[in-house]
Amino acid sequence: MVEYEMFYSNPTTKAKRSEIRELLKLTRKPEIISFAGGLPSPLSFPVKDIKEICQYVLEKDADVVLQYGPTEGDMSLKEELAKWMEKDNIRVSPEQILITNGSQQGLDLVGKIFLNQGDIIIVEMPTYIGGLQAFNSYMVRMEGVLQDDNGMNMDLLERKLGELKGRGEKPKFIYVVPDFQNPSGVTMPEDRRRKLLELASEYDTMIIEDSPYRELRYTGNQPPPIYSLDTEGRVVSMATFSKIFCPGFRLAWIYGPAPLIDKMVMAKQGIDLCSPSFNQAVAAEFMRRGLLSKHIEKIKEMYKEKRQLMLDSLEKYMPDSVSWTKPEGGLFLWVKLPEDMNTVELLKKAIENNVAYVIGSAFHYDGSGKNTMRLNFSFPSKEQIVEGIKRLSEVIKKEM
Ligand SMILES: Cc1ncc(COP(=O)(O)O)c(C=O)c1O
The missing domain is CATH 3.90.1150.10 (Aspartate Aminotransferase, domain 1)
Known part of the structure; x- marks a missing residue:
């Protein structure tokens, strides 16, 4: 044996x-x-639309959509996404976007480019299980900051960052799900988002903003994405088609400062070469036809x-x-x-x-x-x- x-x-x-x-x-x-x-x-x-679009992209572009694609992701999809995010005041060029196999892969890529064994990261209490799993596989040490009805408590975060500094330690990043969080459902208001950025700057750390649910607001006003408030390049954000289209497509996107996206592209190459070309073509056409909104x-x-x-x-x-x-x-x-x-x-x-x-x-x-x-x-x-x-x-x- x-x-x-x-x-x-x-x-x-x-x-x-x-x-x-x-x-x-x-x-x-x-x-x-x-x-x-x-x-x-x-x-x-949207089964009917997907059926029709599948046929359309096959008739139009079979040699491309059935082929390997660029690791960075399909350019026409990234252009659609860059346009899409303008409504939230997120200004990114297609080069600052990487298409991933779900945001779950985005979390792993963040781990791959940032984390060494023993590094410290800060997470919300509670936080998304899949985030814990992704980051745990890099054998990091986690520090938790409690939430209240307005998301991560900034006084507690400040105290935690101070404590860590006192021990001579610096977290690699703070992981937050700021919109209708999984699991708690709470949303971080704008003043907290600004405070989070301030603290990240003061203590020189990064912010990972994971937001699969932002589009699904049923009441109230949406605070600006943390990414849109950042002036220093401290935020890497992710969004996904899973909850606004279908999770079976396994399509999401991660966006942020170009040098970081470039590192993630290299990391993704070693994982899966590229995300499915066919799925990307269908999603891009769904957006091009104005069907997503x-x-x-x-x-x-x-x-x-x-x-x-x-x-x-x-x-x-x-x-x-x-x-x-x-x-x-x-x-x-x-x-x-x-x-x-x-x-x-x-x-x-x-x-x-x-x-x-x-x-x-x-x-x-x-x-x-x-x-x-x-x-x-x-x-x-x-x-x-x-x-x-x-x-x-x-x-x-x-x-x-
Ligand atoms: C906060 C959060 N991040 C990431 C994911 C993963 O989503 P995806 O289907 O895009 O991999 C989920 C899925 O539930 C989630 O709730």
Whole structure:
């Protein structure tokens, strides 16, 4: 027998099978109402338009769209994206954009160009699980800064940066999901974004702005992207087609200062040569026809109603000691139970009662947040939202 353990790299030896993935397997039974996924509703996929555009690009350009493409990404798609982002006051040239296989690859590329083993990075508490996974594979040390209803708390960040400086240490970057965060649903207002930039400048570190949900705002006003406020070249940002088109295309884009994008292009070459040419051509044509903004309006209408229904159902059924965020967009909201409750224990009972969520501790780099959970409102049907929240409330009440 070969002893495989002897051959593994350090990150692989250290990697643990995710507890949450094991738990989530239990939630796939058909009788379960699941608020656990992070999936867009399949009813939102623009199947008819995609069918027509696939045929069109094949007839027009088969020799290009079925061929390898440049690592940087298809120029016509990048031109469309540069134009698209102007509405948010983001001014980038196509050379400052790299097309990636999902933002998940963008996170890995950020890790590849910035992180050495033992480096420090700062993350929100809670933060996106996939970010934790991507950065953990570079064997970094994480420092967490708690969120409140307005995202990462800037006083706590300032204190953390001061502490690190006192120890002679400097974080490589601060990772934030500023718009309708996954998992909490909260959004960082403009003054915090400006403060974040100020602190990054004062303590000489970078900011990674990961924003898959910015386009999905159902109420209120959108603060400017952190990238658009930066005057020093300290921000690398990413956006994705996953939640505004379809995740199966695995298409996203990362943009930032040209020298950094150039390094990421080199890193991507060694990973996959290029993102799928065909998918890029279809996405570019979808944008060229002006379909993306119309499509986003449709998705927003669909999710806006579901979000309201989940908020109303929580209000109606949950006991007083339970609280939750009221996201103005995105796909998720965040529920807090009394401090002495444990959502890992509770999940088994929830599953017995045919309802599921994601445990909050999975979104904390240090496993804290035991009394929290994430709920998704984009995937379940309206009937499931009402019935599922009713069931979940019963489980919580019984446990109290
Ligand atoms: C905050 C955040 N970043 C990145 C991703 C990855 O998205 P993609 O499908 O573009 O890889 C997600 C997906 O849910 C996310 O929530």
